[in-house]
Amino acid sequence: MSLRKKILTTMTVFLCSFLFFSNVSAATFPDVPTWADDEISYLFNSDVTNGYPNGTFGTNDNIKRSEAAVMLVRAKKLDGGSTPAEPMFSDxxxxxxxxxxxxxxxxxxxxxxxxxxxxxxxxxLTRGQMAKIISVAYGLNAKSGNYFSDIPGTFAEKYIEGLAANGITNGYSDGTFKPNSNINRVEFSIMLSRAMNDSFKVKPVDPVQDMKVHFLDVGQGDSTLIITPNGGTILVDAGSSSSGQKIVQYLKSAGIDSIDKLVATHAHEDHIGGMLEVMQNFEIGEVIDSGIEHTSQTYINYLTHIDNNNIPFKVPSIGDKVTIDSEVDITVVNSGEPGDDLNNSSVALHLVYDSFSFLVTGDAEEDKELKMVNNFNIESDVLQVGHHGSITSSSDIFINEVSPSFAIFSYGEGNSYGHPDSRVVNVLRNQGADIYSTAYNGDIVLTTNGNSITFNVNPWATEIIPLPEPNPEPNNSININTADYETLLLIKGVGPSIAENIIDYRNRYGHFRTIEELDNVKYIGPATIEEMRPYITI
Known part of the structure; x- marks a missing residue:
């Protein structure tokens, strides 16, 4: 049983007769996903289809040949005409x-x-049979071109080509159509609505094209859109909840109508906060999750939507492959393991397309970076810098092994964590990498044909950033309730992890009322408090 099933109970759908009328509008069908609502509403208002008597649409039910015939005759407005007196078929x-x-x-x-x-x-009805009856009914002629790898020689080849050539389908992101697979009610309805109404048609995907990686400016958070050469779509993280609307608008402007793989690197709000809005606006092929639970309401809402909409959900193992495009090899080089905290559970992906390579590691910290180094060849042209440039990631050994030519920092300007850390920026600059920053550049778009790499913006022209001064004298106390990340690092006994944990604690619980309350902060105990005491105040 999957993680989401351990937390949530699956909603069951009572199956009734397909064609009984129900007094509901399409928008009220609780089992119709948001991405299909316009098409189902159109068919409903055109008297082509209706829901079940219990108020549902039966989204995932396989469609029968008789049901398809009824919808097609209604769509063509042929019902009510002359009917052969005697049955044409024995059954x-x-x-x-x-x-x-x-x-x-x-x-x-x-x-x-x-x-x-x-x-x-x-x-x-199978997908191939569906292609034949819709293609014949609407006179869809195929055009020359290579469409899907699994249709040559099948009875439905020319009919499937007719759908593809006329904006009815783009098939699957792996270049197949799966003609022998069954088709469900919502999928058939979408195909039929596209044949009936040009406004629902999709733009055919070119067989092979450049790959693009979009690093979205979502403030203090991460969201990365990968479009593979054959049109597969991967969205890695979705920023905080305030980023959801921006991400949806960005994807729609980019011509995205579905997401094949939605990757939640880990359950922190600045990585999954916008996912609910994304899932409500796009068809999702599969969610890939670290598998390490969180108690936040944001995480519960995310799981609830996945469960209620029966979205496929996978917790990958380290070493697994993400199958989406035959042109691209994607390896999971980190994922959640027993005992991991949220950051170290981050799903990390190493992507190779011809001579091009790209690495994204979420918020994985130094010990997990060392595991990646020991288990995989992670050399990469482009590195999405881990943990927004925090010093807890991007160790010297890791950066040397990745040896990136380009480094992308995703963070919010003026954030209280001090991201990116000056040490990390310096290490990457000394490595010879061109630096890009969402805070400086805004949305960053990388384009590659598998060999050359171009960006839509110029590199971040930052100089080597000076490091913090050493610890202050005891009589120059630092207020732990107001100090930013860099200032906290000046306190004796405080390193990068403790500085971040102090800020996290303040954000969650407010100001410290006593110095002794520091004992509640992760990695701080009585001995550390005594080491810090001469240098701090509240």
């Missing part, structure tokens, strides 16, 4: 609710029976 009885529709669809050549004289009204 179609007069008086059945689909009798007229099946007869009319067959008479018009949209859908045929079988060689034994049967129609098989309750048999499930």
């Amino acid at each position: 179609i009885r007069k008086g059945s609710f689909y009798y007229e529709a099946v007869q009319i669809a067959a008479e018009n050549g949209f859908i045929n029976g079988f060689s034994d004289g049967a129609f098989r009204p309750n048999e499930t």
